[in-house]
Amino acid sequence: MPELPEVEVTRLGITPHLEGKKVSAVKILDGRLRWPVPSSLPKILPGQKIRAIHRRGKYLLLELDTGHLLIHLGMTGTLRVLPSQEALKTHDRVTFEFNKLSLRLHDPRKFGAVLWHPKTKGPVENNLLLQKLGIEPFSPEFAGELGTDILYRSSRKRSVAVKQFLLAGQAVVGVGNIYCSESLFEAGIHPGKAAGKLTRPQCERLAAAVRLILKKAIDAGGSSLKDFVNSDGDPGHFMVQTKVYDRKGLPCKVCKTPITQIIQGQRSTYFCSQCQKR
DNA sequence: AGCTCAACCTGGCTGC
DNA sequence: TGCAGCCAGGTTGAGC
Numbered sequence: 253m254p255e256l257p258e259v260e261v262t263r264l265g266i267t268p269h270l271e272g273k274k275v276s277a278v279k280i281l282d283g284r285l286r287w288p289v290p291s292s293l294p295k296i297l298p299g300q301k302i303r304a305i306h307r308r309g310k311y312l313l314l315e316l317d318t319g320h321l322l323i324h325l326g327m328t329g330t331l332r333v334l335p336s337q338e339a340l341k342t343h344d345r346v347t348f349e350f351n352k353l354s355l356r357l358h359d360p361r362k363f364g365a366v367l368w369h370p371k372t373k374g375p376v377e378n379n380l381l382l383q384k385l386g387i388e389p390f391s392p393e394f395a396g397e398l399g400t401d402i403l404y405r406s407s408r409k410r411s412v413a414v415k416q417f418l419l420a421g422q423a424v425v426g427v428g429n430i431y432c433s434e435s436l437f438e439a440g441i442h443p444g445k446a447a448g449k450l451t452r453p454q455c456e457r458l459a460a461a462v463r464l465i466l467k468k469a470i471d472a473g474g475s476s477l478k479d480f481v482n483s484d485g486d487p488g489h490f491m492v493q494t495k496v497y498d499r500k501g502l503p504c505k506v507c508k509t510p511i512t513q514i515i516q517g518q519r520s521t522y523f524c525s526q527c528q529k530r
Numbered sequence: 531a532g533c534t535c536a537a538c539c540t541g542g543c544t545g546c
Numbered sequence: 547t548g549c550a551g552c553c554a555g556g557t558t559g560a561g562c
Contacts, residue, residue: 255555286538286557310556327556328540343540361539363556381557412533421557489557497555518535520554 254325256389256426257469259310262331264416267305269333269353274301277317277349281340286326286365289346293368297321297348308377308384319370322379326363332356386425389462394424399459400452407447407455416517417447418458427462430497431469433522435461437496443521444514445530468492496522 254262275297297316300361306313314321323331336354340347346366348355357364369376376382387394387402394402397462406423407414410522417423419432427435435476438461441454450458472492495505499522500513509526 258555284539324556326539327554349549359539360541361556363552365557410532416533430555512534517533521555 254310254329255428255431255466255469255484256307256310257431257466257473259312259325259426260307260470261473262325263305263307263312266331266333266355269351270302270314270355271304272301273329273353274299275348275350279347279349280345281347282345282362283366284372285345285359285362286324287367289347289366290368293321293346293366296368308382308388309421310428311382313376314397317377318377319368319372320376322365322369322376322381323357323366324368325357326359326361326365328361329357329359329364383416384422386423389424389426389466394459394463397456399424403455403459404450404452407450410412410447412447413444413516414441414458415443418462419517421517424459424462426466429519430494431462431465433497434494435465437523437528438465440528442525442528442530443516443523449530450453496524498522 262333278294278297279479280289280291280293283291296318300316300318303317305316306315310324312323314323325331332355334354334356336349336352338354340356341358343358343360344356345359345362345364346357357366367381369379392398407417410417415432417425418435419429421427433443433456439454439457441450441458469492496511499511501510503509504511504524504527507524507526509524511522512525514521516524
């Protein structure tokens with residue numbers, strides 16, 4: 253579920269409760285995630301303080317005294333801060349204990365990840381998983397014309413469809429399957445167009461669309477932040493009203509043409525055949 | 531290097 | 547009601 257906005261909202265939600273707090277215990281309830289959760293965590297982490305919580309792409313980076321904890325939510329992961337006495341739920345996979353609070357990773361499908369990057373291995377940016385990621389959509393390097401340049405240059409000679417190009421995150425990170433369809437609609441670009449054939453104006457519109465769509469989603473999710481502690485709700489599962497995603501056959505909100513669904517790279521894409529041009 | 535696709539895993543929904 | 551089949555917000559790694 254979580255694309256960049258959901259991960260960012262999670263970061264904003266948990267940070268005030270955890271920053272400066274000392275880990276008292278770690279329990280691995282089921283460590284068989286995408287990669288095994290390091291069994292050494294319950295030994296390593298207690299006594300260490302959470303100095304800060306950062307985000308890179310869809311990874312949350314918890315900065316501790318001797319290294320960084322990398323957490324990825326996969327398709328179905330959520331992270332919640334709860335009172336420690338709160339009962340564990342069926343698909344809780346890892347729980348980090350603090351004084352009176354728990355940080356729990358709940359992940360039914362187990363596509364998430366919890367990894368440890370010790371300081372001895374250098375800066376966390378050196379981590380192999382982070383190193384290959386594209387640029388951050390809200391960084392200065394993706395602002396304005398620089399974002400246009402990134403999309404334009406990195407897409408040259410690429411025959412893959414722009415939908416798959418954008419989703420792959422090699423150019424800009426954080427655009428998952430939902431916001432990919434939404435961004436292409438916003439930019440008025442047909443998802444099947446070869447990335448390498450994008451015109452410069454299209455790249456400009458796409459870069460702007462990505463920034464806008466992700467920002468709107470973060471803003472919408474931010475309204476649920478107050479529920480991050482002590483709530484029965486599921487703040488990780490908010491979703492903005494979509495214009496095309498999951499709206500197959502329904503009228504386009506702009507021109508009334510029925511929305512089309514196609515499969516690209518094993519994933520659903522939704523678009524308006526009238527509003528989006530090659 | 532780039533492209534395509536299977537695979538990881540569980541639950542929810544659809545349709546018979 | 548039960549059950550088979552399909553679908554799901556991510557990402558890697560193999561094979562070409």
